[in-house]
Amino acid sequence: MPRRVSLPGANELFRPTVGSHEPQSVEVPQQSKAHRARKTSQDATSRGKHAGSGRVRHDEKITVYVSTEELIALETARLTMRSQGINADRGRIVRASVAMALADFEENGEDSALAHLLTTD
Numbered sequence: 001m002p003r004r005v006s007l008p009g010a011n012e013l014f015r016p017t018v019g020s021h022e023p024q025s026v027e028v029p030q031q032s033k034a035h036r037a038r039k040t041s042q043d044a045t046s047r048g049k050h051a052g053s054g055r056v057r058h059d060e061k062i063t064v065y066v067s068t069e070e071l072i073a074l075e076t077a078r079l080t081m082r083s084q085g086i087n088a089d090r091g092r093i094v095r096a097s098v099a100m101a102l103a104d105f106e107e108n109g110e111d112s113a114l115a116h117l118l119t120t121d
Helices: 032-047 068-083 091-110 113-120
Strands: none
Touching: 068 091, 091 113
16 A cells, blocks of 8 residues: 655745744735735726736747746745745746736837837847
């Protein structure tokens, strides 16, 4: 009979370790799914036409190559958000970032952060 091994949960694996050796409990305010959905739709409406599509099935796919430093920064941001109670995978973070960059470009044109980044290289 195979023996089942008990593994620690995600909360134990990804708990903050900076500062003290004792785990600190992070209290995240609990909101209903309806409240979160309402807030998300309001935020998307206020951001305008280019809102991140969130967690839905997508029809199109692109491949993006990033440096090791960029990938580590993305993972660090994802884990930081996770410690704050925001569960988002890399795809959602990238889609939200693209939506923000496009909205800024549409609003500010040549003065947008995206245009400045692309013209300085």
